[in-house]
Amino acid sequence: MLALRFYDKRDIKLEDIPKPKPKKDEVLIKVTQAGISQTQINEFIEGPFFINKEPHPLTGKAIPLIPCQEYGGIIEDVGKNVDRSLIGKQVAVLPLVTCGKCEYCKNGKENLCEKFAYHGLVGLDGGFAEYSVVNVKNIFPVEKKELLTFIEPILVGLNTFNIYKSQNRDFDLYKKKVLILGAGPVGISIGAIWRDYVKADVYINDILNYRMKKAEELGLKTLKKEEIKENSFEIVIDAAGMDPISTQSAIIEGIDYIKKGGFLISVGSYFHPVSFIPSHLTFNEKNIISSMAYSLKQVNELPDALKSLKVNFQTLIQEVELKNIIKEGYYRAEVEKESFVRIVVKC
Template identity: 80%
Template sequence: MLALRFYNKRDVRLENLPKPEPSENEVLIKVTQSGISQTQINEFIEGPFFINKDPHPLTGKSIPLIPCQEYGGIIEDVGKKVPKSLIGKQVAVLPLKSCGRCKYCKKGKENLCEKMAYHGLLGLDGGFAEYSVVHVNNIFPVEKEELLTFIEPLLVGLNTFDIYRTISKKKSFKREKVLILGAGPVGLSVASVWKDYVKADVSINDILAFRHKKAKELGLKTVDKGEIKKNSFDVVIDAAGMDPLSTQSAIVEGINYIKKGGFLISVGSYFHPVEFIPADLTFSEKNIISSMAYSLKLVNELPDVIKNLKINFKSLIQEIPLSKIIEEGYYRAEVEKESFVRIVVKC
């Protein structure tokens, strides 16, 4: 099979590999769609950050690794202990794999597992390949093909809400004013969860004009940088992360926008230091909290999230073939971010 493998910074290679076979509790997926995330581009440009060079404690696997944590396809074969009725089903991959035994797993915080693995990112191969094998517990049935690469980002968005509802202890969120910084695949997924499922009052901003305009076309309430009022949002979610095009990191900028006693939820990844004045938080009791991936309990809530979605995710996708992933995927995502929202590899 054709697959892309990550070896090191600026070293990804298209290779022909043996077609994998599912073990007794696994399924073999013919990958049909895999999304290029900013996380993978960061790994390529400056990494590895998440991708592990040493053998992973849970899986034993290290680089070279097949990247991509946001993907899905059609089940082509199953292991001996998996029902054959699953063959032919369209599924998205739930990338998180935990040990199930550590103190975090026992608390239902598998995303903090001491040995957590993640398909396409940490200790497990991912979706930039014609085929992928995953445990039967790591699949989620999907009717609409365009949602295959958005299931993981939607879970990421749902996790931000789960953290906030746990901390705030509120029962209704219709009056919550929420600002999303970043209108990439994660930012738009986070916005759709908070707007369509949570029913909060959501605004979104992106420094890239193309993505800002696309968010508006999708029916989201966009706000330009100069129009964002300070101290006016209950929740600000940084879904932008590290971006060389930004003059100020979103996590620092976002502090200005939350109300006294409000919350900034950090989803975006930063691998370099950022500066802020702690007194800006202390004097107003503003809070910064982080949100990492998702916990397994949220998968049960995901069907209700999907039922409420109003965003046309299909309109965000630009497809490329796997054979062109380096030139039209990785290189383009590095230098032409203004020209797309979601590049999807069509296998």
């Protein structure tokens, strides 16, 4: 089968490798949609950061690794102990894989597992291939094809809400002001969760005009940087993370926008130091909390959350063929950011 494999910084290759076979408790997925995330672009430009060079403690897998944590397709075959009626079903991949034994797993914090693995990112192959094998526990049935690459970002959005609730007992957020920094696939997914599922008063900002326009088309309220007032939001969510074209880290910028006693939730990935003056937090009791991926609790919430969402994700998608992924996917995502929100590889 054809697959993209990550070897090191600036070293990715399209290769013909053996088609995997499902083992016990596994399913074989014919990948139909695989999303290119900013995290994968950062890995390519100057990584590896998350992608592990050494054998993973849970899976034994190291580079070369097939990237992509946001993908899905049609189940083509199943292994032993798996119901064969699943063959032909369309499913998204739930990329989180954990040990199930450490203190974090036992306490419902699977996203903090001591042996955390994640399809397409840490210790496991992902979706930039014609086929992918995953455990049957790591699939989620999806009716709408356009949701296949958004299930993981939606779960990330659900986790931001869960993290906030765990930190703040007064979590009645009806009409409270929330600002999302970053209108990429993750930012828009988070915005949809907080607007439609949580029922907060949501605004979104991005440094890219194209993404702001797309967010507006989806019915999200947008704010340009000059329109954002300091100390005016109960919650600011940094979904932008590290971006080479940004002049200031969103996590630092966001501190200015939260009210006294408010919360900044950090979702975006940063791999280099950022600086701020801690007293700006202390004197105003501003809080920074972080949200990592998702846990099994969010998977259980997912069906109800999806029913509430009023976003047409299809309008964000631009498709490229797997054979063209390096030039039309990775290179474009690095140098033509004003031309897309979600590049999806069609396998």
